[in-house]
Amino acid sequence: MKKWKKLLIVVQLLSLVLLSGCWSRRELEERIAVISVGIDAVKENGKKVYKVSIQIPIPVQIAGGGGGGGGGGDAVKVVSAQGETVAKAFSDIQKKLNQVLFMGHTRIIAISEEVAEDGVLDIVDGFRRDPAIRRLLWLLIVEGKAEDLLNSKPKIEQIPTVYIMSLIQNGARTGAIPDVTLGDFFVSISNKSLQPMANRMKLHEDDVYWSGLSLFDHGKMVGNLTDEESWILVQLRDEQPGGHFQVFTGNEENKENIVVSPTQVETKTKLEVKDGKVKAHYHVYMQANILEKNMPEHLDNVKTLAKLRKLAEKHLEHEAEQLINSLQTKQKVDVLRLGSKVKAFHYKEWQKMDWKQAFQDAEITVSYEVQFRRTGMQLN
Amino acid sequence: MGKQLADKRPISSRQAMSIVSSTILGVGVLTLPRVVASEAHEAGWIAILCGAFATSIVMIIVTKLGLRFPHLNFIETCSHVLGRDKGKSNKLGKLLSYPIIIILIAYYLVVAASISRTFGEVVVTAVLKETPLEVIIGTMLLTSLYLVKFDIDVLARLNELLLPLIVIPILLIALLSFQSFQLEFILPVWPGLSLSGFLKGVLLTMFAYQGYELILIFSNRIQIIKKSLWFNILGIIIPSVIYLLIVIAGISVFGDEELAILMWPTLEIIKVTEVPGMILERLESLFLGVWVAAVFTTTANFFYAITLLTQQVFGRGKRIWYGLGFTPIIFWLSLQPQNIIALFDFQQYIGYAGLTLGALIPAFLLIMAFIRKKGSSTGPLATKGPSAKEKSTAIQQE
Numbered sequence: 001m002k003k004w005k006k007l008l009i010v011v012q013l014l015s016l017v018l019l020s021g022c023w024s025r026r027e028l029e030e031r032i033a034v035i036s037v038g039i040d041a042v043k044e045n046g047k048k049v050y051k052v053s054i055q056i057p058i059p060v061q062i063a064g065g066g067g068g069g070g071g072g073g074d075a076v077k078v079v080s081a082q083g084e085t086v087a088k089a090f091s092d093i094q095k096k097l098n099q100v101l102f103m104g105h106t107r108i109i110a111i112s113e114e115v116a117e118d119g120v121l122d123i124v125d126g127f128r129r130d131p132a133i134r135r136l137l138w139l140l141i142v143e144g145k146a147e148d149l150l151n152s153k154p155k156i157e158q159i160p161t162v163y164i165m166s167l168i169q170n171g172a173r174t175g176a177i178p179d180v181t182l183g184d185f186f187v188s189i190s191n192k193s194l195q196p197m198a199n200r201m202k203l204h205e206d207d208v209y210w211s212g213l214s215l216f217d218h219g220k221m222v223g224n225l226t227d228e229e230s231w232i233l234v235q236l237r238d239e240q241p242g243g244h245f246q247v248f249t250g251n252e253e254n255k256e257n258i259v260v261s262p263t264q265v266e267t268k269t270k271l272e273v274k275d276g277k278v279k280a281h282y283h284v285y286m287q288a289n290i291l292e293k294n295m296p297e298h299l300d301n302v303k304t305l306a307k308l309r310k311l312a313e314k315h316l317e318h319e320a321e322q323l324i325n326s327l328q329t330k331q332k333v334d335v336l337r338l339g340s341k342v343k344a345f346h347y348k349e350w351q352k353m354d355w356k357q358a359f360q361d362a363e364i365t366v367s368y369e370v371q372f373r374r375t376g377m378q379l380n
Numbered sequence: 381m382g383k384q385l386a387d388k389r390p391i392s393s394r395q396a397m398s399i400v401s402s403t404i405l406g407v408g409v410l411t412l413p414r415v416v417a418s419e420a421h422e423a424g425w426i427a428i429l430c431g432a433f434a435t436s437i438v439m440i441i442v443t444k445l446g447l448r449f450p451h452l453n454f455i456e457t458c459s460h461v462l463g464r465d466k467g468k469s470n471k472l473g474k475l476l477s478y479p480i481i482i483i484l485i486a487y488y489l490v491v492a493a494s495i496s497r498t499f500g501e502v503v504v505t506a507v508l509k510e511t512p513l514e515v516i517i518g519t520m521l522l523t524s525l526y527l528v529k530f531d532i533d534v535l536a537r538l539n540e541l542l543l544p545l546i547v548i549p550i551l552l553i554a555l556l557s558f559q560s561f562q563l564e565f566i567l568p569v570w571p572g573l574s575l576s577g578f579l580k581g582v583l584l585t586m587f588a589y590q591g592y593e594l595i596l597i598f599s600n601r602i603q604i605i606k607k608s609l610w611f612n613i614l615g616i617i618i619p620s621v622i623y624l625l626i627v628i629a630g631i632s633v634f635g636d637e638e639l640a641i642l643m644w645p646t647l648e649i650i651k652v653t654e655v656p657g658m659i660l661e662r663l664e665s666l667f668l669g670v671w672v673a674a675v676f677t678t679t680a681n682f683f684y685a686i687t688l689l690t691q692q693v694f695g696r697g698k699r700i701w702y703g704l705g706f707t708p709i710i711f712w713l714s715l716q717p718q719n720i721i722a723l724f725d726f727q728q729y730i731g732y733a734g735l736t737l738g739a740l741i742p743a744f745l746l747i748m749a750f751i752r753k754k755g756s757s758t759g760p761l762a763t764k765g766p767s768a769k770e771k772s773t774a775i776q777q778e
Contacts, residue, residue, distance in 0.1 A: 183651075
């Protein structure tokens with residue numbers, strides 16, 4: 001019996017060592033966290049190759065760099081390498097680093113416009129296969145070079161990635177920036193009734209800003225939407241308010257206008273399919289506030305507000321018409337999610353039609369109903 | 381065996397329910413949304429319901445068989461049904477039941493192997509990337525072996541204890557992921573499927589439902605009450621509800637086309653699920669940590685059933701020694717599929733086999749018992765006093 005007890009103690013001690021779950025543990029400082037990835041195209045010996053850049057935080061600069069603040073160097077380092085494929089470039093990056101790369105903290109994948117126009121399917125494939133990559137990170141298309149986005153110095157945050165990330169995140173929360181993550185991009189690629197889109201970033205000197213959306217047709221970028229077009233799109237598509245807009249109240253010359261801020265949007269879609277032709281009507285009900293008035297007329301009576309309302313509705317309807325027209329004729333992609341609605345509610349017809357063509361032939365109309373709720377702290 | 385039976389604690393109905401539920405809930409839930417979406421598309425949730433319905437019918441057969449022979453273990457049931465009447469030596473019955481038992485043992489071995497392999501695969505891909513697959517499978521099997529040492533009531537209590545730990549996290553995840561529910565993805569209700577395609581989808585869900593038939597092996601120890609059948613059915617309803625929620629969540633978040641190409645769809649669902657407040661992210665590692673319990677109850681129950689059956693066949697020996705013998709076999713079997721795709725193909729066949737064996741054997745035995753008028757046709761409650769009473773008196777006598 002005593003022997004057994006001794007053996008038991010040995011087994012217990014052994015299991016402490018063997019079963020601690022630390023088979024291949026790696027301490028935090030033993031790996032390099034990638035926080036953003038940038039992908040550009042460059043020419044190498046006349047051949048087009050990818051240039052992959054990663055941004056990695058420097059822990060010492062962030063943790064110990066406090067106090068004075070300005071004393072230390074950069075809080076991040078950007079490392080890049082070239083390769084025919086993204087995976088190859090990553091392994092070249094690894095050669096330059098002393099610790100193992102860890103992708104689990106990646107927040108942004110930035111792709112330059114040039115690469116996006118050639119197609120992103122091969123790039124995305126690797127990210128899909130990596131279990132560490134999360135679906136909720138932001139896929140951004142950069143006007144210019146993606147590397148420059150990683151090198152940008154917003155100064156407000158120590159880490160540029162955190163700055164850009166919160167810029168998009170806060171925008172998405174208020175509804176001013178479309179909430180399209182990498183996961184949404186994946187889903188739209190594999191789903192026949194959807195077409196992918198991604199947020200677009202622009203650089204100007206030290207500033208980074210959101211400049212609209214990039215639209216894709218099966219992995220290839222086919223066009224862009226400006227910020228204002230994107231807002232109309234999110235109003236139709238996601239019932240998000242979008243951003244402020246200006247409504248001209250007088251004639252073209254005197255530039256009288258009001259600035260309106262939508263606060264709440266509800267969208268109803270009426271869908272009709274007849275003989276393979278899709279008829280869709282969007283009715284957008286919008287609640288809005290007036291932010292600024294640049295005209296002599298006073299706002300203190302209901303009639304004026306009603307007049308302005310009509311003007312705002314007209315303005316929005318016109319914008320929406322133009323957007324849909326451009327989607328149908330220029331980019332030829334259905335980012336309105338109309339296809340999935342047709343699939344969901346008119347499946348029999350959906351099966352028969354070629355949606356890409358059917359979307360271009362579809363009759364899509366939009367009507368707005370704007371209600372001004374508040375005009376601010378000033379009565380007139 | 382009869383004597384042994386009397387002086388051991390019976391399994392309560394609730395424990396029986398837990399055994400059914402936690403055996404069913406295992407690795408199936410990790411791949412189920414993909415499997416269903418690839419065949420039944422938007423109607424995946426209907427396939428799950430049909431699967432649950434079919435499984436419940438088999439469960440009724442299994443329970444009825446158990447109720448007919450309340451004091452006989454599985455091999456005794458087999459030989460009693462197939463062999464001559466009582467009083468005479470029953471060599472014929474035993475001889476006839478051996479093939480059934482051997483097939484069952486072989487099937488259980490393969491299932492236990494495929495479950496531990498699948499779990500090993502998901503852990504290696506998602507969490508412990510550098511840990512050898514063999515170690516994960518090995519530790520799982522050794523833990524199961526440890527359980528084999530104990531009596532059935534320990535197994536029953538373990539299942540009862542672990543069930544909430546298994547059900548609550550997956551239920552939470554399924555419900556939380558409904559935040560990103562998209563109606564368009566789950567419609568149309570019936571996406572113009574051919575009936576054969578849909579039935580294939582239903583058949584494929586059977587891999588996720590298998591494990592319910594184990595209750596047959598333990599049935600002679602289960603306390604019989606009026607609601608025994610109901611508890612067993614409830615044991616199937618619990619995993620069905622979870623499956624239903626997770627499949628609806630998967631389809632409504634990803635759409636069936638995306639879902640069909642995800643290797644581990646449930647992990648992806650967890651990945652995109654945001655806990656309100658954003659305190660916790662990347663829950664998939666945490667989930668897999670908890671899910672060890674679910675996989676353990678499945679592997680361990682199968683392992684236990686294997687050793688119990690062997691012990692009953694030989695009529696002697698300690699289960700732990702049989703377990704020690706079977707461990708390397710299961711280990712070897714689990715390493716047979718060359719890659720994950722081969723494993724998934726393999727699972728599909730296991731699912732089909734499970735449906736056939738799990739349903740046909742009990743149905744065959746029940747029909748034979750009915751034809752040959754063996755056992756109590758009205759159930760044990762109507763004839764003699766319930767076994768619980770008997771068992772308690774037996775304990776007192778001792």
